[in-house]
Amino acid sequence: MEIFTDTLRSLIDTSGFAAFGWQNGVMILLSFVLFYLAIVKQYEPLLMLPIAFGMLLTNIPLTGLYHPELWDPATNPYFAPEYIEDGANILVQFTKETSLDYGRVLHDGGLLDMLYLGVKLQIYPPLIFLGIGAMTDFGPLIANPKSFLLGAAAQGGIFFTFLGACMLNMTGIADFTLKEAASIAIIGGADGPTAIYLTSKLAPQLLGSIAVAAYSYMALVPVIQPPIMRALTTKKERAVKMGQLREVSKLEKVVFPIAVTVIVSLVVPSAAPLVGILMFGNLMKESGVCDRLVKTATNELMNIITIFLGVTVGATAVAENFLSWKTIFIIILGLIAFCVGTACGVLLGKLMYLISGKKINPLIGSAGVSAVPMAARVSQKEGARENPSNFLLMHAMGPNVAGVIGSAVAAGVLLSILG
C-alpha cells in the first residue's frame, strides 16, 4: 500500500500540475485567445495557429520542449577554448564570450529548441522569402519604377516608431534599449519574416510578442488602413483613374532580380540574406527553366518552414518574457507604426498626384507597407468605392512589392547600425 501511495505521489510531483503557476494559466488562456483569432476570425491562420500552439506547448510546465534559459547568453554562455603549449603539456584556457553555447543547446534541448535553431540562426525567414520571391510578379513595379518611392515612403512608419519607442523611455513608463526599439519599429514594415529576422538578431526576448503583433496587424490591414486613407485624400483624388501599365518583356523580368540583388547587397550587405534570397526565388520563377524548384519553393518548402517558424516563435512566448508591460507597449507602438507607415505612403502619393498633373491616384501609396497582397487589395477597394469603374489593383501592386524590398532594406540598415 505504501509503495502504491509513494508511486502515486511521485507521479503527481512529476506531473505538470505540481509546477503550475498562475503565469502558466494566463499564458495558456492567451493562447486560447489566439486560437480564437486564428480559427474563428481567421487572422493569418497559417501562422497564427502554429504560433498559438507553440505558445500553449511551451507554457505547460515540465514538458521540456523549449528551454528559454538555453537561449540567453547570461545563463548559457559560450566559453571559447584557447590552447597554450607548455613544453610537453597543452594547457587549455577558457574565455567567456558574449554568444551562447550552441553545444549545450544540442545536448540538452528539446524538440522546439532544435527547431528554434532555424530562427536563431536566421535560416527560416530567408527561406520563406525564397517562396515569396517565387510567387511575386514584379512586373507592375518594372512597368512603373516610380512605385519604388511609395514603397520607401511607407517605411517612414518604422523610423517614426523607433523615435517613438525611445521617447516612451523618457516618460519613465517603459524602458526599451535601442535594439528593442528597433525590433518593435520593424512591425511597421508589415512583413512577418523581416520582423522575425531582425528581432531574432536584436531582441530575441521580444520575439513572441512582436511576431503576434505583426501578424495580427497584417490581418487587420483592411480595418486599419481605409480610415487613414480616406482622412488624407479628397474624393476627387480617390476617383483618379490611372492609365494602363505597359507590358514588360521577359528579359526585363529576368534582369530585375539580378540587378536588385547586386545593388542592394552592395549598399547594405546585411540586407543580402533577405533581399538576395527573395530575388533568387523570383529569378527561378521568371527564368522559366526551374519549374520543379519553383513548385517546391512555393509549396512544400514554404509550408514546412511556416510550420517550424510559427510553432517555435510561439514557443518563445514564455510567461517571464510575455507577461510584462513591454508587451502592451509593443502592441500600441506596432499599431502606431502601421498607421504612420500608411499615412506616409498616402502623403507621398498625394505629392506624386500633384507633381504628375493629377495622373497618379494617392490611394496606391498605402500599399507601400508590404502586407502583400492585402494592402494592394485595400487600395483597389477604396478606389472602386469612389468610382466603380476604377481598377487600381495592378497599380497598387507596384508599391506593394516595392514595400517588401523597402522593409528588407530598412531591416538591413537597422541591423548594420545596431547589430
Next chain:
Amino acid sequence: MNNALILMSENAIDRIQGLGDAKLQLSDPDYWSSVGIIALTGILVVFLILAILIFIFWLMGTIFKAVDKSKNARAEAKKKAEAEKNAASVQAVQTEQAEQAEAEEESSDEEIVAVISAAIAAYTEQGFTIKSIRKHTSGRSAWSTAGISENTRPF
C-alpha cells in the same frame, strides 16, 4: 554618403549600446543625437537605394521601349507580307482538302481548317502550307500522353 553618416555616429552608438540597460542608455548625453541619426540614416538609405533602383529601371524601361518600337515597325511590315502569303496558302489547303476528303475520311469542315491554320499561324509566326488534316484515331489520348511525359521526365 550613408557610410559617412554611420561612421560619424558609430562611436556614440556603440558606447550607448555597451551600457546594456535601457535606463543607463537614456542617461547618456549623446542618446538623443544617436537616436535621431539612426532614424535619419535609416530612412535616407532606404530612399537612396530605392532611388538608385528607380533610375536603373527607368533607364532599362526607356531602352526596351525604344528597342520594342523598332522591332514592332519591322514586325508589322513582315506581318503584312505574311498575311498575303497566308491567305494564298489557306486557299490552297482548302482545295487540297476537298480532293482528299473522301479517300481519308478527313474533316472537311471549313471552320475547323480555319481554326487549325489560325492556331499554327499564331504559334509559328511564319508562312506555312497545310497539306492535309487527318483525324487522330489510334494510340493514347492527349491527356494520358501528357501524364506519361510528366511522370517520366528526367530531373
